[in-house]
Amino acid sequence: MRQDWYCDEVIPGSVEVEVVAETATVLAFRPPRPGFGREHVIVVPKAHVGSLLDLEPDLAAEMMAVLQQTAAEVVARHGGCQVLTTLGDEQHNQHLHWHVAAGDGVARFVPTGGWNP
Numbered sequence: 001m002r003q004d005w006y007c008d009e010v011i012p013g014s015v016e017v018e019v020v021a022e023t024a025t026v027l028a029f030r031p032p033r034p035g036f037g038r039e040h041v042i043v044v045p046k047a048h049v050g051s052l053l054d055l056e057p058d059l060a061a062e063m064m065a066v067l068q069q070t071a072a073e074v075v076a077r078h079g080g081c082q083v084l085t086t087l088g089d090e091q092h093n094q095h096l097h098w099h100v101a102a103g104d105g106v107a108r109f110v111p112t113g114g115w116n117p
């Protein structure tokens with residue numbers, strides 16, 4: 001059994017979400033229970049794609065355009081944001097998804113050792 005909340009619940013409309021951006025193949029939305037950050041938007045392909053490792057180039061270009069638009073809007077409101085996806089054991093939902101998040105609750109870079117950017 002595949003774990004795919006996006007294909008099973010969000011894309012068919014079984015769960016109400018606030019749509020931020022949408023194309024024929026990509027959906028960006030605010031989840032009903034944000035996972036992190038004061039601002040949290042999730043960007044997914046509408047068709048099932050398991051992870052970034054399975055993403056085809058044509059869809060990748062459209063996803064990047066939606067990610068870029070979404071991230072620009074979040075940066076304009078909050079001054080910065082994080083854009084991330086997970087793979088393998090770190091991927092809790094087996095459908096490619098990108099998080100665009102800003103504010104308290106996002107991961108912060110903490111230098112360890114001698115590297116000082």
